[in-house]
Each structure stands twice: as structure tokens, then as C-alpha cells.
Amino acid sequence: MSRAAAHGTGLFRALLAPAAMHLAGLAAALLFFAELDRREDARATHAALIATRSALATLYAAHGRQALIDDMDARLRTPEADQLLLLAAPNGRILGGNLDRWPTLLAGDSAGQTVTLADWRGARGRDAAVVSVRLAGGERLLVGRLEPTDRSMTPPLAAAAALGLALWLVCALPFLHARRRRLAELAAAADAIGGSAPPPRFHGPGRDEPIGPLAGALDAMVDRLQQKIDDLRFVIDSLAHDIGAGLTRTRALVRQARIEPPGPSAPDPLHLADQHLADLGRTLAVAIEIGRAEAGQAHAALEPVDLQRLLTDLVELFDAAAEVEAKELHARAPDRLIVPLNRQLVSQALANLVENALRHSSGKTITVAAAREEDQLVLEVTDSGAGIPPHRLPEARRRFGRLDSRAPGTGLGLTLVDAVARMHGGCLQLEDAGPGLRARILLPARCPG
Amino acid sequence: MLNNRILIVEDDAATSDYISRALVDNDMAPHRAASGREALHAAFDGQFDAIVLDRMLPDLDGLDVLKALRAGRVGAPVIMLSALGSTLEKVAGLDAGADDYLSKPFATEELLARLRVLLRRGAGEIRIETRLVHDSLCVDLLSRTVTRAGRQIRLQPREFRLLVYLMRHAGQVVTRTMLLEQVWDYRFDPATNVVDVQISRLRRKLEEPGDAPLLHTVWGVGYRFGAAE
Numbered sequence: 216m217s218r219a220a221a222h223g224t225g226l227f228r229a230l231l232a233p234a235a236m237h238l239a240g241l242a243a244a245l246l247f248f249a250e251l252d253r254r255e256d257a258r259a260t261h262a263a264l265i266a267t268r269s270a271l272a273t274l275y276a277a278h279g280r281q282a283l284i285d286d287m288d289a290r291l292r293t294p295e296a297d298q299l300l301l302l303a304a305p306n307g308r309i310l311g312g313n314l315d316r317w318p319t320l321l322a323g324d325s326a327g328q329t330v331t332l333a334d335w336r337g338a339r340g341r342d343a344a345v346v347s348v349r350l351a352g353g354e355r356l357l358v359g360r361l362e363p364t365d366r367s368m369t370p371p372l373a374a375a376a377a378l379g380l381a382l383w384l385v386c387a388l389p390f391l392h393a394r395r396r397r398l399a400e401l402a403a404a405a406d407a408i409g410g411s412a413p414p415p416r417f418h419g420p421g422r423d424e425p426i427g428p429l430a431g432a433l434d435a436m437v438d439r440l441q442q443k444i445d446d447l448r449f450v451i452d453s454l455a456h457d458i459g460a461g462l463t464r465t466r467a468l469v470r471q472a473r474i475e476p477p478g479p480s481a482p483d484p485l486h487l488a489d490q491h492l493a494d495l496g497r498t499l500a501v502a503i504e505i506g507r508a509e510a511g512q513a514h515a516a517l518e519p520v521d522l523q524r525l526l527t528d529l530v531e532l533f534d535a536a537a538e539v540e541a542k543e544l545h546a547r548a549p550d551r552l553i554v555p556l557n558r559q560l561v562s563q564a565l566a567n568l569v570e571n572a573l574r575h576s577s578g579k580t581i582t583v584a585a586a587r588e589e590d591q592l593v594l595e596v597t598d599s600g601a602g603i604p605p606h607r608l609p610e611a612r613r614r615f616g617r618l619d620s621r622a623p624g625t626g627l628g629l630t631l632v633d634a635v636a637r638m639h640g641g642c643l644q645l646e647d648a649g650p651g652l653r654a655r656i657l658l659p660a661r662c663p664g
Numbered sequence: 665m666l667n668n669r670i671l672i673v674e675d676d677a678a679t680s681d682y683i684s685r686a687l688v689d690n691d692m693a694p695h696r697a698a699s700g701r702e703a704l705h706a707a708f709d710g711q712f713d714a715i716v717l718d719r720m721l722p723d724l725d726g727l728d729v730l731k732a733l734r735a736g737r738v739g740a741p742v743i744m745l746s747a748l749g750s751t752l753e754k755v756a757g758l759d760a761g762a763d764d765y766l767s768k769p770f771a772t773e774e775l776l777a778r779l780r781v782l783l784r785r786g787a788g789e790i791r792i793e794t795r796l797v798h799d800s801l802c803v804d805l806l807s808r809t810v811t812r813a814g815r816q817i818r819l820q821p822r823e824f825r826l827l828v829y830l831m832r833h834a835g836q837v838v839t840r841t842m843l844l845e846q847v848w849d850y851r852f853d854p855a856t857n858v859v860d861v862q863i864s865r866l867r868r869k870l871e872e873p874g875d876a877p878l879l880h881t882v883w884g885v886g887y888r889f890g891a892a893e
Contacts, residue, residue: 486884489771489884492769493771496767496769497853497855500767500852500853504852528822528848528849531820531821531822531848532822532848532850532854532858532862533856533858534820535858535861535862535864535865536856536857536858536861536862538861538865539861559755559850559851559852562850562852563850563852566850566852566854567855570854570855570856573856574856628855
């Protein structure tokens with residue numbers, strides 16, 4: 216099927232469903248109004264029948280049977296074709312009126328009911344609304360009116376329905392057509408994602424349209440994907456650079472070792488090469504760990520962790536290193552703060568923050584703290600050094616971002632912290648501790664049991 | 665003394681050669697298997713003192729081989745090797761019944777140090793101790809006190825664990841990673857030399873001027889507790 220034909224069929228389908236719904240609604244409305252109309256008619260008929268019955272009964276009471284029969288004859292001579300009257304003697308004999316027998320299911324006294332006439336001028340099964348009364352002399356009087364045989368739609372209502380449908384078609388067609396064209400544009404834009412051209416925009420400039428929020432959400436999604444792709448490209452470039460540079464240095468050292476034996480005072484090139492390889496291995500291990508944490512695979516390893524214990528362990532590992540740097544390391548956490556965490560990854564994240572503080576801060580004290588703040592769990596490492604100027608914070612967070620390119624490290628430290636925080640449903644914040652830097656891992660507070 | 669028989673399960677011939685040569689150099693008898701099935705045949709047929717098992721094999725997952733070995737009542741200690749070096753992979757390996765887990769790339773010294781610890785553990789040296797004594801150094805495990813030549817030495821809780829671990833493996837080389845795993849229960853490698861400075865501080869506390877050194881640095885590998893060699 217050609218694209219134009221497919222488009223046409225699609226348009227027809229798109230029109231059919233709303234049109235059917237429109238007609239169904241219209242039919243329901245008509246039925247409703249017709250029913251209202253019928254009930255109103257029934258009420259008016261009933262009132263008229265009661266009034267006629269009263270008038271006839273009064274006439275009978277005042278002037279007797281014959282006067283009643285005469286009045287009935289006079290009434291039946293008028294052109295009201297649907298009028299029913301009947302007077303039956305106490306023995307059942309018909310004394311007057313236009314029915315040839317008393318309806319089977321009608322009592323002598325009835326305040327109003329519908330009966331079916333077995334035979335009415337050749338037509339079978341005509342319905343009629345009737346009232347009856349037993350008169351003082353024992354006669355039974357019936358006053359009734361035939362129900363209409365069919366209730367056609369009230370002409371103004373039918374006309375309104377037809378006009379509504381026509382107006383609907385006139386208004387809806389261009390609107391639906393425009394909407395289908397817009398959806399086709401969105402589909403084309405989606406098709407173009409991943410191609411060589413720059414990513415398309417779904418939300419046109421200055422467009423105010425009903426599907427604006429959808430187009431906006433799609434644009435935001437494309438931006439997020441693009442950011443991820445840019446991040447990934449940056450990581451691959453940086454990894455390639457770091458690994459390439461490390462391997463080049465290592466090869467040079469191995470070559471040097473093959474050519475000339477090391478002098479007694481010079482460092483052993485093979486030993487240096489070994490160290491370079493160990494560094495490369497460490498960079499790779501951290502990159503793998505980040506990948507795992509970001510893929511959410513670390514969720515499987517959540518266990519209840521006592522944060523006071525976790526911080527004390529960490530401080531006991533690093534306090535000797537802090538002593539060497541003439542710094543003090545403190546842990547601060549309340550008792551029995553036990554939360555489900557991945558102990559290894561959270562320890563590694565905090566270790567990265569402590570190492571950063573040991574390496575880069577000129578301040579004397581470093582505090583590692585855990586606390587519950589409202590509905591959040593906060594793990595933070597604060598130093599009392601110079602901190603990071605606000606404009607350089609994004610650079611510090613970036614993968615392989617090194618504020619001091621001469622400093623050791625993989626440049627992946629904060630990225631790992633960020634990934635671990637996000638894996639636990641939280642985030643990493645860097646802020647000024649006035650003086651110093653405070654790195655805060657904010658996690659949603661969850662406490663087992 | 666009989667050479668320890670070690671089964672190496674590794675499909676990469678170069679790595680297998682490299683491990684095999686290191687084992688021969690250290691008086692061990694390697695036997696090589698290049699696939700999971702070959703490994704299972706060899707392990708069920710022969711008696712091995714330890715198994716070095718690669719995680720990624722051409723036919724079977726190393727974890728499945730390990731589970732099959734344990735199900736078949738092969739009790740030899742197993743070190744898993746893997747390029748999947750993440751913490752989670754290590755935990756999965758240990759949960760499946762591995763005695764140790766080593767990420768690639770690794771140094772042969774690291775593998776040898778870990779193998780020796782496992783071999784000694786496998787030799788049935790399980791005994792209930794309340795005191796560890798080496799020369800004039802005495803560690804009371806119940807009262808958690810340390811004395812050297814009658815002199816009381818105050819240690820922090822982790823320093824105490826570090827000393828106990830070193831003394832229990834006296835004469836053996838233990839690597840920094842082994843210490844991080846066994847003393848601190850950390851399966852990641854901090855970038856700073858935290859273990860080295862911990863050892864230096866412990867050494868300062870244990871050794872006064874004139875005392876015989878007890879903690880020896882094994883260059884490029886790790887540490888050894890005991891008398892000088």
C-alpha cells in the first residue's frame with residue numbers, strides 16, 4: 216500500500232471512531248428526550264381521563280343513566296378518534312360507548328392502567344390508557360384513550376442531530392487531518408534519531424499545540440540520550456588516552472630494560488613498568504565498577520548496614536594515612552542507624568571522598584558523618600581546606616575530570632561516588648563548607664523492619 | 665616433601681603458561697585444563713591440593729564448574745580468576761564456594777601468596793587458640809592484650825586484627841589486597857597506600873630500638889611476619 220493510501224485509510228479510521236461515538240451519544244440523547252416526552256404525555260392523558268370520568272360520573276349522579284349515555288354518544292361524535300368510552304350494565308351487557316366488550320383485566324374501579332384491546336377496528340393488540348369507576352346503580356364506566364402506534368423522533372430534535380453531525384464533520388476533518396500530519400512529523404523525527412544528522416527537535420519553536428507536552432518530553436528524552444552519548448564518548452576518549460599513555464610508558468620501560476641493565480642507583484625500569492600496569496588495572500577496575508553500578512546490577516547486593524560501624528571501619532583504615540599527612544580524621548554517626556546498602560560500594564565511595572580530602576585539602580581536619588535528615592539519609596565527608604570554586608565544581612564531577620592534572624588518581628573518583636549514590640536512588644552534592652568542601656551523598660531513608 | 669598438585673583451569677594458553685611456570689618455580693606441580701569439561705574430568709580423577717579456576721571458559725561458566733565440583737564433593741580449595749573484577753562478581757564467586765577470588769590482571773606473587781595461604785589452611789592446621797606467641801611477642805586473644813618482652817602495647821581494634829592475621833600466617837607472604845580483604849573486609853583497592861601506612865604504624869608500636877624486626881616488607885609483593893630470613 217502506498218504511503219498516501221495508507222495515510223487516507225488511517226484518516227478514515229481516525230474519523231470513524233469519533234463519528235461513531237458522536238452518533239451513539241446523539242442517539243442516547245434522543246432516546247432520553249423521547250422518554251421524557253412520552254412520560255409527560257402519559258401524565259396529561261391520565262389527568263384528562265380522570266377529569267372526563269368525574270364529569271361523566273357527576274352527570275350520572277345528577278341526571279341518571281340515559282343522560283350519561285346521551286352525553287357519551289355526543290362525545291364520540293367529535294373527531295377525537297382515539298377516545299374510548301364504555302358503559303356496562305351490572306350483568307355485563309353493553310349499554311353504550313365505542314367498545315364492544317369490557318376489557319378482561321380491568322376492574323370496576325381503576326385509578327389508571329394500560330390495557331391491551333384484543334380487537335380494535337380490525338387492528339389487534341392496541342394499547343390504551345384507561346380509568347374506570349363503578350357507578351351507584353352498579354354500572355361500570357370506562358374512560359380511555361388509545362396509545363399512539365409509533366413514536367417518531369420529534370422533528371426539531373432530528374434536525375438538530377443532523378445539523379450537529381454535519382457541523383462536527385466540517386470542524387473535525389481539518390483538525391484531525393492536522394493532528395495526523397503532526398503525528399507523522401513526530402514519527403519522522405523519531406525515525407531520524409540515531410542517524411548521522413544532528414538529533415531532531417520534536418517541539419517546534421513557538422508552537423502551542425495540544426501534544427506540546429508530549430513533544431517537549433520527547434525533546435527532553437533526546438537531550439538526555441545525547442548527554443549520555445557525549446558522556447560515554449568522553450569516557451571512551453579519556454580511557455583510551457589514559458590506557459594508551461600508560462601502555463606507551465610501560466613499553467618504553469620494558470624496551471629500556473631489554474637494552475641496558477639498570478644502574479645501581481637508577482630505579483628498576485621493570486619495577487616501574489609493573490607499577491604502571493597496576494595503575495592501569497586499577498583504572499580499569501573502577502571503570503568496570505561504575506559500569507556495574509550504573510547498570511543497576513549492584514541492587515542485588517543490598518544488606519542491612521550499621522552506619523556507625525561502617526564509618527568507624529573506614530576511619531580506622533585511613534587514620535594512619537591521615538597521621539602521615541598531619542591531618543585528623545573523625546567519624547560521626549548516631550547509634551543504631553541501620554539501613555539497607557551495598558556495603559562494599561558505599562565504603563568505596565566514601566573511601567574515594569576521604570582520599571580526595573587527604574590528597575587535595577590543606578585543612579587539618581576531615582569529618583566523615585552519617586545522619587538522618589527528615590526523609591533523607593545523608594553521608595558526608597567534610598574537609599577544612601580551600602574547597603573548590605563554584606565555577607569549577609562541574610569539572611570536578613566530570614569523568615576523568617582532574618582539577619590538578621599533576622595529581623595522582625584515575626579521575627574517576629567522584630564519578631564512582633555519583634554512580635553509587637544514584638544506584639541507591641540518591642545523588643551526590645558538592646558544597647562549600649566555609650571553609651572547605653563538603654561532599655554529601657543524599658539517599659532516600661529506608662530502614663529495614 | 666611432596667610437591668603440591670595444582671589444577672590450572674584456563675583457556676588462554678599464554679596465561680596458563682605464565683601461571684604454570686610460576687608454580688614450577690615455586691616447587692608446585694601444575695596440571696593444566698583448557699575447558700570446563702576437561703577440568704571436571706581432571707578434578708574427579710585426580711587428587712589436587714588446590715584449583716586455580718578461570719571464570720570465563722569456552723564451554724562452561726567457571727561458577728558452574730565450581731558448583732559441579734562442590735556437588736561432586738571435591739573439597740580442594742579454589743581460587744577463581746576473572747577479568748570481571750567488580751566487587752559483585754567477587755561476592756558471587758565466593759558465594760558459589762570459591763575460597764578466594766583474584767581479578768585479572770594480577771601479579772604472580774599475588775596468586776602464589778594466596779595459594780600458599782589456602783594450601784596451609786587445607787593442611788588441617790585448625791586448632792583453637794587463645795594465645796599467639798612469637799619470640800617475646802605475646803597476643804592474648806581472649807583479653808585482647810598485646811605484650812612484647814613484658815611491655816604492654818596498645819593497639820586499635822583493626823590494628824589488633826591486622827597483627828593477629830599476620831601472626832596466623834607467620835612466615836608466609838601476604839599481599840596488600842589480602843590484608844584489605846581479610847582484615848578490613850574491603851574488596852576494592854584504595855588508590856592511596858593505606859595498608860603500607862597501617863603496617864608502618866603497627867611496626868613502630870611493636871618494634872622499639874634494639875628489638876628484632878618482626879614485620880618485613882617483601883618488595884613489590886607485600887609483607888611477611890616472623891624472623892628475618
